[in-house]
Amino acid sequence: MITSKLASFVGDPNFPEVAIKSSRGGKIRLYQDLYIQYSRLKFTRYSDRPIAIAGLEKRLIHAFDTRGGFGVFDDGRGLLHRSLLWRRGSDEATLDKIISPADSQIMVPTWSWMAFKGGIDYLELPFDGVDWEEQEIRSPWTPGSRGVWHTGDQAGVVELSAVARDFDFTGKTGPESKLIYDRPPRSDGSIQPVKCVVVGRLGKGAGQNEQNRMYYVLLVTTKTSQVTRGALVCERVGVGHVLGQWIRLDQPGTLVKIR
Amino acid sequence: MEIWNSFPCARLLTLGDGIDPRTPLSMLSVQVGLPQLPAAGSDLHLKILRQWLKHCDENHPGCHRPETAPLPTRLIDVGDSASAIIRLYETQKDDSMKYIALSHPWGVPPHFCTFTSNIEEHKQSIDFAKLPITFQNAVSVTRELGHQYLWIDSICIIQGPNGDFNKEAKRMEDVFSSAYCVLAASSANGQSDGFLKRRYEREYLTFNREGLPPFHICSFIDDFAQHVLEGSLNRRGWVLQERALARRTIYFTNMQTYWECGGGVRCETLTKMHK
Numbered sequence: 266m267i268t269s270k271l272a273s274f275v276g277d278p279n280f281p282e283v284a285i286k287s288s289r290g291g292k293i294r295l296y297q298d299l300y301i302q303y304s305r306l307k308f309t310r311y312s313d314r315p316i317a318i319a320g321l322e323k324r325l326i327h328a329f330d331t332r333g334g335f336g337v338f339d340d341g342r343g344l345l346h347r348s349l350l351w352r353r354g355s356d357e358a359t360l361d362k363i364i365s366p367a368d369s370q371i372m373v374p375t376w377s378w379m380a381f382k383g384g385i386d387y388l389e390l391p392f393d394g395v396d397w398e399e400q401e402i403r404s405p406w407t408p409g410s411r412g413v414w415h416t417g418d419q420a421g422v423v424e425l426s427a428v429a430r431d432f433d434f435t436g437k438t439g440p441e442s443k444l445i446y447d448r449p450p451r452s453d454g455s456i457q458p459v460k461c462v463v464v465g466r467l468g469k470g471a472g473q474n475e476q477n478r479m480y481y482v483l484l485v486t487t488k489t490s491q492v493t494r495g496a497l498v499c500e501r502v503g504v505g506h507v508l509g510q511w512i513r514l515d516q517p518g519t520l521v522k523i524r
Numbered sequence: 525m526e527i528w529n530s531f532p533c534a535r536l537l538t539l540g541d542g543i544d545p546r547t548p549l550s551m552l553s554v555q556v557g558l559p560q561l562p563a564a565g566s567d568l569h570l571k572i573l574r575q576w577l578k579h580c581d582e583n584h585p586g587c588h589r590p591e592t593a594p595l596p597t598r599l600i601d602v603g604d605s606a607s608a609i610i611r612l613y614e615t616q617k618d619d620s621m622k623y624i625a626l627s628h629p630w631g632v633p634p635h636f637c638t639f640t641s642n643i644e645e646h647k648q649s650i651d652f653a654k655l656p657i658t659f660q661n662a663v664s665v666t667r668e669l670g671h672q673y674l675w676i677d678s679i680c681i682i683q684g685p686n687g688d689f690n691k692e693a694k695r696m697e698d699v700f701s702s703a704y705c706v707l708a709a710s711s712a713n714g715q716s717d718g719f720l721k722r723r724y725e726r727e728y729l730t731f732n733r734e735g736l737p738p739f740h741i742c743s744f745i746d747d748f749a750q751h752v753l754e755g756s757l758n759r760r761g762w763v764l765q766e767r768a769l770a771r772r773t774i775y776f777t778n779m780q781t782y783w784e785c786g787g788g789v790r791c792e793t794l795t796k797m798h799k
Contacts (some may be wrong), residue, residue: 276784278586278785282710302764306761309630317693318701321764323697
């Protein structure tokens with residue numbers, strides 16, 4: 266459902282002028298509301314999904330003075346991390362991958378919701394108070410560049426460099442831990458080996474340690490044993506939040522490229 | 525309200541206002557408007573659209589497109605008073621014409637398109653009678669609004685193999701933000717059924733008072749959220765940015781026509797809604 270705030274942004278004859286006058290939190294709400302709504306719209310050709318919003322994406326990238334593309338913004342201050350933490354909409358049973366036509370010039374990576382059909386939401390995070398992981402997940406784009414829109418780049422696949430860690434989540438449920446697969450595994454138990462990439466962690470409260478801190482993670486799986494520049498090629502398969510104690514933080518982890 | 529003086533307006537009370545019926549009329553701020561909408565595409569209907577544009581042109585500098593706005597690669601020339609020939613026109617470097625853009629659902633095939641095989645033919649002329657109804661309506665409204673150039677994606681972008689969709693699709697930002705105004709074919713389901721259709725008839729009662737002008741009690745039909753924001757055209761992926769980028773849009777819905785610009789929303793019933 267369109268919110269009246271979003272309606273006023275979208276009705277702005279000089280979009281996104283109204284939006285950029287709002288706070289950082291307001292800007293986050295704007296792009297989230299925009300993509301939550303857009304991801305639920307219908308297409309004759311779903312492969313148009315990255316491009317039918319390009320005009321607005323470009324304007325937001327300029328207005329926010331960031332770089333970005335494929336539905337994420339990178340301001341070097343955690344916006345990339347935050348915008349990567351999209352999830353399958355609670356009203357969607359599964360997100361099917363969009364098959365690109367043969368003449369398509371845009372290769373959409375799996376860390377982008379634009380690669381899938383169906384509605385998304387975002388993990389609920391505070392606007393402040395999340396420590397973003399700067400070492401173990403790296404932007405695909407050159408730091409420092411401003412106002413650059415990358416969805417239309419035709420330089421092949423756009424990768425996120427990351428460290429993938431093992432985690433053990435079997436039998437552990439509770440309000441503090443939740444994994445949301447983009448395509449939930451079938452009940453026959455054919456689950457591929459999944460690792461997690463730490464994107465951020467909730468600020469440490471009094472009496473907290475790494476063990477009982479909330480970690481925000483992407484779930485990734487290796488599709489093949491393909492290796493590129495010393496890193497394993499992976500795809501995103503989900504997102505979630507877990508307690509630090511379920512992640513193998515004591516081991517070095519595996520270098521991966523998320524495509 | 526002075527700009528509406530040329531219309532046969534009437535005093536209206538709309539149901540749903542929650543007004544005590546015993547309240548004397550003189551104490552109410554009664555909406556001036558049309559109890560019965562004019563036929564879609566009629567002179568009066570088009571006159572209202574022209575007044576909306578004129579009012580915005582004269583009063584809302586924030587809604588104007590920049591002078592240096594880039595033009596689309598191609599436009600449809602719908603002719604002028606001297607010639608009614610419709611043809612595809614490739615814009616030139618020094619051109620600076622105003623144009624109207626159409627936001628519409630493609631619907632089920634067949635689709636009227638420009639391909640590499642017929643682009644030369646379309647540059648010579650396009651037969652009005654061969655256009656699907658939605659595009660005929662867009663050509664008619666463009667002409668009636670006093671404009672010569674129209675942009676429609678399926679005609680102005682070369683579709684199919686060896687077309688230029690991949691290149692042109694990325695220019696959509698300019699196409700919609702630089703348009704003089706956008707026509708939204710909200711009531712059309714596809715290319716072939718048009719948007720200048722018979723609308724749902726509004727119910728109203730007329731009260732004739734001796735020696736005084738009559739007034740009308742009308743069912744309430746001003747619902748931009750329901751008819752436009754929640755309407756079927758707005759469920760189409762491409763349309764979100766078309767609406768966001770457009771400076772001014774005229775929405776042709778099944779119930780009535782709406783105007784949206786930076787100044788707010790206007791209804792064909794003559795109600796004005798502020799943001």
